[in-house]
Amino acid sequence: MSDLLGRLRGRGWRMTSQRRVVAEVLDGDHVHLTADEVHLRAAARLPEISRATVYNTLGELVALGEVLEVSTVGRAKRYDPNARNPHQHLVCSGCGTVRDVHPVGNAIGDLPEEERFGFAVGSVEMTYRGLCPACA
Amino acid sequence: MSDLLGRLRGRGWRMTSQRRVVAEVLDGDHVHLTADEVHLRAAARLPEISRATVYNTLGELVALGEVLEVSTVGRAKRYDPNARNPHQHLVCSGCGTVRDVHPVGNAIGDLPEEERFGFAVGSVEMTYRGLCPACA
DNA sequence: TTCTTGACTTGGACGAAGTCCATCGTAGGA
DNA sequence: TCCTACGATGGACTTCGTCCAAGTCAAGAA
Incomplete structure (x- = not known):
């Protein structure tokens, strides 16, 4: 995940404070947050961020192959930033x-x-x- | 699945027309229906059957180990009657x-x-x- | 066979997770 | 600095599932 922001910019992603915060929340090993948890943590840094934006951004990160969806625990999907390391x-x-x-x-x-x-x-x-x- | 009804009766299950229909719908190999699909097919035979009953019955079949929950496709859980054969x-x-x-x-x-x-x-x-x- | 009773069913309200959309705001190029 | 297309917003909506109070009925008792 480390240079995610750089890679995204390289792909022509428009960088906004919301996207930056979501990407920063999704950093580290063994991280498997639900969309709601991502929203909660993102809102701690950027209180106005909306749920829809978190869903949009997560969906884009998944489409770009930077984040994986995991549906093995509980009802809500979880997001795994460790996509570059098969596991x-x-x-x-x-x-x-x-x-x-x-x-x-x-x-x-x-x-x-x-x-x-x-x-x-x-x-x-x-x-x-x-x-x-x-x-x- | 074949003698599911017999096994259930043996376990003291009260046999009702609703439970019978749900069990019959869940019969066969490679069957992986959503709760909604089960309800649809059950209602074709027993029009008054309610959604809540289908959910209750599926939950009991899962608790009894007769049916497996599969959450790998789409949003809704799917129900797999092939529980006695590990796969x-x-x-x-x-x-x-x-x-x-x-x-x-x-x-x-x-x-x-x-x-x-x-x-x-x-x-x-x-x-x-x-x-x-x-x-x- | 009829009675009795507790387990089962019903439908509607509720809740969680996720999507959609019209409108507003702003990143980044000219 | 200004423009504009892309992104953010929030509220309505959909889907999937759970809960509950009231009514129904399977199956054992007499």
């Missing part, structure tokens, strides 16, 4: 904490030809579930 | 079609100890994505 997710069944993890092996290769139904398989998303040390 | 999902990025698939290998074993953050990992859900023959 999977480990979720605590107790408290909902999410960690980025990196399994070894080739999960796509593990799907036999006769189980592909003629699909051109391009990716696989994995969600590991279990109890974190605090909840166990 | 993963293959989703078409074009039309949203979902197939049940059975990868080989041990995905849980593929998560290294140092990537587990002390979690007791119990299960893994995998979603393969690609284009189906019709969409390719």
Whole structure:
């Protein structure tokens, strides 16, 4: 995420204070905020920012491939800024904490030809579930 | 799913026409309906059935372990009656079609100890994505 | 068979998450 | 500095799901 703002400017993104704040909120590892949480944190720095703007900006970041949508925890979508580093997710069944993890092996290769139904398989998303040390 | 009704009766479930119709709608392989679709199909056979009853019944079937919730496609949850046969999902990025698939290998074993953050990992859900023959 | 009762169903209100749109504001080039 | 097209705003709206009070009925008892 570090030079996200630079990359976005390079792509011709018009830089506004709202977009800057949203991008800054989405920084760090193991960050998986809901749109509402992003709005809350952004509003702490820029009180007038509207919900619609947060949704618009998140949608654009996803379209640009800078942020991933994760829908494995709870009802609301979560936004993962760690898009440039391929990874999977480990979720605590107790408290909902999410960690980025990196399994070894080739999960796509593990799907036999006769189980592909003629699909051109391009990716696989994995969600590991279990109890974190605090909840166990 | 075949003898679902018998199993439910065995567990002391009170059998009503509404529950019977919902269970019958959720029958077959590669079935992944939304609650709304279940309601639509159930109402074709039993016009007075209410949305709340469909949600209640689906929730109970999930609690009993007879049906799985799948949240990998679109906004609404989908209900998968194939709960007694462990499997993963293959989703078409074009039309949203979902197939049940059975990868080989041990995905849980593929998560290294140092990537587990002390979690007791119990299960893994995998979603393969690609284009189906019709969409390719 | 009829009675009884508690579990089940109903529909409408409610709530959370997300989208849409007309209008206003402003970043950044001329 | 001025213009203007792109972005922000906020309120209405949609979708998906939950809750609740009141009415209904499956299934065991007599």
